[in-house]
Amino acid sequence: MKHILLLALVSTFAASTAQADLLAIRVGRAETVAKGVIEHAVILVENGKIVTIGEDLPIERGIPILDRPEWIVVPGFVNCYSRLGCDSDGGDDMSPDVKASDELWPQAEEYAEIIKYGVTTLGLYPAGNGIPGQAVAVRTKAATKAEMILQDSVYLKVIMRADASAKKRVSDGFKKADEHAEKVKKAREKFDKDKEKKGAKKEEPKKEEKTDEKKSLQEPAVEDPKPDEKKDDKKDGFVPPAPDSKAKAFVDLREKSLSALVSINSAAEYLHWLDVLGKEDIKWDLRCVMSLDSDLFYVANKKEWDLDQDGIGDKKVHVVMEPRLTLTPGTMRSRNLAAEFSASGAKIVFIPRNDSVNDHKNWLANVGEIVGAGFKPESALHAMTLGGAEVMGVEARVGSLEKGKDANMVFLDGAPFEATTRIQAVMLDGKFVFGDVNQ
Amino acid sequence: MILIQRLLTCCFFAALALPVHAVPFQDEGGDAKKDEKQDDKKDDKKDDDKKPEDRWFAVVGGDVYTGTGAVLRGATVLSKNGKIEKIDFDVYMPPETKTLDATGYRVYPGLVAISSQGLLGNSGGDFEDTIDPFNSRMILGLATGITTTGSGSSAVKLKRFSVDDMVINDKIFSIFSWSNRSPRGKYDLREKFKNTSEYLRQYREWEKKVKDQKDLAEPSKKNVDGSCLSVLKGETTAKFVNNDADELLGIARLAQEFGFRPVIEGAQEAWTVADELGRAGARVILTPRDRRPKSELQAREGGTSIENAAILHRAGIPIAIVPSTEGVDLGGIAGRDIIHLPIEVGFAVRGGLPEQAALESITITPARIMGVSHRVGTLEVGKDCDLIVTDGDVLHYKSFVQYAVVDGKQVYDKERELFYAQIRPRPVAAEAKKVDKGETAPVKVDPAADAEKKDGEKKDDEGKDEEKKDDEKKDG
Amino acid sequence: MVRALDERRGARPRPALARVAALALVALASCASSANKPDLSPLGPGEEGWALRCDKILTADADDNVYSSGLILVRGSKIAYVGPNRAIPAGYKTLEGTAGVAAPGMVDLHSHIHSGGFGDVNDMVLPVNPELRAASALRPSNSAVKIACAGGVTTLYGIPGSGTSLSGFGLIYKTKTNATYDETVVQTVGGMKIAQSYNPERGAGDLGQTRAGLSWILEDVNEKAIGATRQGRKDRALENLQKIHSKELPVLIHCAGSDGFTAASRMWKEKYDTRCVLSHGCFDAHKTAQYIVAAGAPINAGPRMIDFFSTRDGAITGVTGVYERAGAKDLSVCTDSPVMPQEELFLQGAMSARYGAEGYNMLRATTINPARAFGIDARVGSLEVGKDADIVIRSGDPLDPRSRVELVLIDGRVQYDRRRDGQWF
Structure with a gap:
């Protein structure tokens, strides 16, 4: 079941991007770090990413293969x-x-x-x-x-x-962030008042103010409305002032x-x-x-x-x-x-x-x-x-060998922490950057 | 006998009390009140925060030397959130209480070194921000029994593994110079005190009058010296570092004239002017083993004396003792540095200082001088639970601190640290308590307990000694 | 004796032999002293005698006798009786102020206060000075000596410094508080002083900048002395050094660390088989304890009583305790005064006890052991019949800083009486 699915996947890739940078790697073992150890691992790399990785996967004809059963691959x-x-x-x-x-x-x-x-x-x-x-x-x-x-x-x-x-630098930093939060709060108040003057209906801004107050009560420490997150602000066109460079x-x-x-x-x-x-x-x-x-x-x-x-x-x-x-x-x-x-x-x-x-x-x-x-x-x-x-x-x-991640790999001729182990090849973004690798 | 002792203690307290009444501006009672107020405030603050669960800690089974003169054999010291809750027998302890078994050992208040070097790491000032509560010197300090030390103008607790709330007073001293080599300097200092004291008098008058005459101008602060002002107001304590008798007399006169109680460090010739210093309400920080021969050109008594501490004590002067080396010296010479503080105190006893006063010289007296006696210096209910557990008399040269507790938390265990673990490990130490041929219990050298007492007591001792000797022979 | 020495020089003596010799010597000495019988006869006309009734007497004799409530009789300058309380023979006057703990006057083998302080102890021109004698620099009853007496120290081996490899010959004297040269000196030439390593290196110009050079300098002068003895040649500069090799005189060797300790034992014990005492033994020297003890030279530890840095195991090691556990015979402690104040010799014992040595043995390490190590135990070091009446009365344990010295007798005369003189220390 699994195999079939993978095959299908590979074939679609192979078909759609015939010219793509495609490579299958077959090694003795892959230490994926995130998903444990895979013996007899096959890794398919395309466009600098790991497309798939698994044990003994069949490889479609036409895909170049690097076959190194004596190697162990680990993440870059x-x-x-x-x-x-x-x-x-x-x-x-x-x-x-x-x-x-x-x-x-x-x-x-x-x-x-x-x-x-x-x-x-x-x-x-x-x-x-x-x-x-x-x-x-x-x-x-x-x-x-x-x-x-x-x-x-x-x-x-x-x-x-x-x-x-050293301690003062940190507390000063957070003080600056406090100042910024205060600035944002004032800008918001001013914005709301201006809006009121412009002749908006009386009830709406009042409501808004109230909700604002409630918020500030609930979250007294963190009070920095970011435009993306606080939809309300965006809706009524409020743009909070940018923090100065040190406070940012x-x-x-x-x-x-x-x-x-x-x-x-x-x-x-x-x-x-x-x-x-x-x-x-x-x-x-x-x-x-x-x-x-x-x-x-x-x-x-x-x-x-x-x-x-x-x-x-x-x-x-x-x-x-x-x-x-x-x-x-x-x-x-x-x-x-x-x-x-x-x-x-x-x-x-x-x-x-x-x-x-x-x-x-x-x-x-x-x-x-x-x-x-x-x-x-x-x-x-x-x-x-x-x-x-x-x-x-x-x-x-x-950082790990997983599907969808950058194809950064280190190929070793033995277990990673054996004294005799040497690095045979290094791959960065799907390309070999070190090692004599003749497929 | 007991009666005589009591009488003597009464006299002692009377002597202590006298200078207090004589001093109009500053007295320790006032100090204590101030400190208490501060404390209340702190407590209020704590209440505002979330209340964590109460932390209970108890030292059980030890002979508790409270430092006030009382000894409770086999008593329990119970603390709640770092403060002593109870010192008594058969104490009820909440089930979650952490206990430390001190059976067969003695429990003393943590020692207070009025000054030391290095126990707080390389920090200087700003202790809350610079203390290194993991440094090995702090371990050695606790191993010596020191749980509070003066450093500069601060009193700091050896709160291991913590960077919070270790400073208990950070504005202790105003340091003045008074030297025979600089008559001008002496004149200037006197003028400063004169002007400041005049200002203070005017200010107090103004304070009274301003209630009725609201537009009355505040007296001018011109010529007022900040340090003198804080001393005269009782906010800080005037400290001098002097040794010569005539300089000490000068300081005594200055202090009496302007009504403050000076602290004098060094004080090598103080024993020759003890009464004058006593009348001035002076407190003294000294090193019993200081050695300076009398000048050959000097006709009157002078130079150092091993009896310095004892003589000053008899004149009612509170004494704090510092060793000749204030830092830790692991170079090999033993017995002169801060980790041998009780040894140095032993030399004061040699000079005739009573044992209780000797213990006080490294506990409550330095705590009083630093204005932290409401927190540390004795084991009393309500004070900080800072104590040490020793395998013998804390002043005996073979005694080791087995455990140290600060704020109701065990922070030192001899067996766990590498420094002394190999020396007489605990189980053996407890067993071998009886045998040690060379060391008799020190004969009391309290001048109060002189001749007649000896006869009665020693006969008892003799019997014991012979028994011991027999035992030893059997062993051999 | 000379003949025997010649024979020994041919073949290198084995340490075992040396040990046997040392043991024999020790046995002889102790037999001689303990064989004296108490003299309880009444005093004759013109004779002076004092009776001391004490709460406790720590004799430091061979049997470690301790008497609770005992009596000491002093006849002339010697002890006539030590033991349990008994009737005082006719003619003796009772000395006042002798309640308390009586112990022998303390003995320090490494002291530089004979000249009154730091100065006047070292001629630093030549690397070896076998012709120099510290006695020439003695200031009897100088202030440092007086305070030493008030601290319970009664016999001192005053020696030149360690600035040169062989800095001269020391004197043995007592700490009498008001005495002439003749009254205070026990032996004008009491022994030799050698600095095996460390200190002389600093002063040396060319030869002697390393341990190798220092060893050669010492070997060279030793061979010269031995040669002079063999040839029967008189050499004024070498005559005292010859006495070292004929075992007439002991030698105290400054050897700070383990290397100096080993070098000194090899040269002075194993090679030349002298009556050597190895002084200091500080820093990492305790690591060689087993070897030094086996070789047989007595150890005189101090002034550094603890070692922290050399072991690198986080422990504060009491060096005296290490030597004691290694089985050191005649182990003593020193102050190297004025490095440590002379009067604090007892504290060296106390600190040794604090850091792991056995308490009573440390009383011995400040009294009888140094006396035996230097062969002066027939006169000083313990409270025994026939010995010099050097007696110290204290208010308690002699090693406890809290114990006050009440009374000091040297050669039967009160030298210091706290109640009469005021407390000097």
């Missing part, structure tokens, strides 16, 4: 936290409006290098301290800036430190159209982040810097040390971290924080140990060390692929 790697190929200096400590997409340079040599190591998606963040701005998700091979961008404004980078100024990012955070990636070094900084966040309801993930004597194990979960606050695991956030074992402070006792966080409920997202080409080369091997120290291999692969995509909100496009 996603490093969501990088500055490779970017060279601008950081600006003001409070520049949430800065976008890394403005400094893209697709021809940077590094991209051509790291693509060989299986990295097909990068999240590039702006340089600088404090709140340096917004990151962009890019392909690692493209001719132009526009082609390169997978999605812009994927997260707002926030550097949290245990100092008053925080307005977006509250609307959850932007997420925050909060960089912390220590357990104290985690608590200070929760403290300054207060009751704000936004989407946020963590970038945890793995220093050798990191004390972040204290905040892995609430239970272990009886914290007043939820731990990182309890919050179920993503933790962007280097694959590196740490030590219990003051000792030579090693700790696997990735495993600790993961066991507590956090979603681990690995990035290379350092932001250099060479570390991208060693990335798979370095994650292998963490696996060797007890981290689950399937979580490790997730952490190199879909995890990063989720942090950037591009999980619908990249």
